Amino acid sequence: MDPIQKTFDLPEGIDHASFFGELNHHLRLFEQAFGIRLTASGHRLTATGEESRVVQGEKVIGELASLMASGYSIREEEIRQAINLTKTTPHITLRDLVSEFLPINSRKRVIFPKSANQLHYIQAIKAHDIVFGIGPAGTGKTYLAMAMAVFYLLKHSFRRIILVRPAVEAGEKLGFLPGDIAEKINPYLRPLYDALFDMIDVDKVNRMIDKREIEIAPLAFMRGRTLNDSFVILDEAQNATIEQMKMFLTRIGFNSKAVITGDVTQIDLPQGRTSGLIEVQNILKNISGIEFLYFNEVDVVRHRLVQEIIKAYERYENPENGQRSTADKSA
Template identity: 50%
Template sequence: MSESTDSSRTPSPRSKSPSPSRVQAKVVIPDDHSMLSLLGSSDELLRVIEGAFRADIHVRGNEITITGSPEESSVVVRLFEELTELVSGGAELTTDAVERSIAMLRMTSERPAEVLSLDIISSRGRTIRPKTVNQKRYVDAIDKHTIVFGIGPAGTGKTYLAMAKAVRALQEKKVNRIILTRPAVEAGERLGFLPGTLYEKIDPYLRPLYDALHDMLDPDSIPRLMAAGTIEVAPLAYMRGRTLNDAFIILDEAQNTSPEQMKMFLTRLGFNSKIVVTGDVTQVDLPGGTQSGLRVVQEILEGISDIHFSRLTSSDVVRHKLVSDIVDAYGRYDEALRQSAPQAIKGGAGKRSRERQ
């Protein structure tokens, strides 16, 4: 599919200054593949690729010629091969998919065609799949382990992918029910102080989970599944005292649990069940002085067999590009605050007490 030659013998039409340090490589796209799908409308995707590499890229018919350093040319060739495989598998390429493919080839050993073509579920004309290497590793971990913690900033798909895996497990009859829960910390779990019925009181805290369900299931089937107990959405406090068998259980916003609540939840695990715990330890809404159960549990359970911690970062954010920049900016700000905070002097309190005596 590809070949390389010395550019001093066969210069690319767009080559600026051929030299022994530049090589020319050629990729031939199969005749049955649409170049429009590969390069984008008005060559939109091609321009993304050209902007990402210090190489000359020339397209003529179904032949793509790349001229640049051996390293750059090699990555561009691999990129077009991966994108061609994605297109042949029915994927619709976008600028985001191309940019993520470039990042994978440069920073990891993972193949974009394997990461971006891993379908979890297809519903209502759209397919849910991981978009980054860490997301794929997170999804794979859910398959392999009984308890998985998905820890990372907002927008990294922690809850959404876990719910997609839960829906698929239900569809494949691997479990009999899905249980989705969140701590209602904004109300201090004292829901009696809020106006309205019980449903109206807890609805604002659980609404994001309902929204995700509507993306993955026929909306008309959700009330029926909930009435039958096949899908349950409830505050974390309602898990106490239960044993959950044959279930896929997701605890969302786990950074807002206390250590006691986290222990209570994890010990609900029954036979033939799977637990996924998701949260962002940088967004704790607990009252001052209260430890986050998600922070503590990492120290307690790390290394235990069949429990896995998946950690996602700002590079896994799949919302607007600014979200990743915002996450990084807050991370730098928090780190600067920690470094500038005055350090307690060991034994200082005792010295002051003696001086007062």
């Protein structure tokens, strides 16, 4: 098929140098992704290549430029996410994702889903009282759950946020660790704090903890409680046993939401103990009002190499027939 050439204008008011990237690095990303050639002249871009590729490239470039004109920051990570979105779910646009932004005044950028699965995740949390987010590290399942919790708390939809995480290695030894319960469990809740501090100033977080608007609740100490008027996050749920998962889910009270996140490929339970996150998928799969969302490497929003690392491990752990070889299992 003979190549075509198409020239189109970028929106007025955007910083062309920033959009094109240093030494036109961003343009090279588009060229590599779509197999086209791009040349820039002022606010105009000319794309050369197969017609279908040129049309696809123009669509993504136009959407990103439009978002930048609306005030959004467009960097390499946004460009790579937009390219992945177009290739994996062409029926969803960047505008669809941005429309679900969370106005929580993050100190960094506006928080919005970066993939189709993240979009469905936020929509599920809004629509259901119990949502499971299952998938590999870096897919945004914990970060977006925290963003939703903060969003609802600031709207006064709930009275408090409760952060729960199994302390697998601590168990009964928690009592021997120094400090109060928050200090004992703090190392295990660090990822939740990281997400929280990314959205709210540290001083404000500390005040909210003092006022018990944000509460730290080790999973082992949840028994007997009823969690009313709360947004509850159970993180690293793959390290909850079947009994602990049942105990946690039956704590949920009136006017509460629970988001349970975990990665079933990173289970740290002692040998012989079954992960409650694995079993709960079969136990609760047909209950209305409970939603399961699954993430994969396409949803990774960390460094681009993390996607490649996840795919490489999946190839290693699931060769040909989808199962690790006998030699691997016995190693």
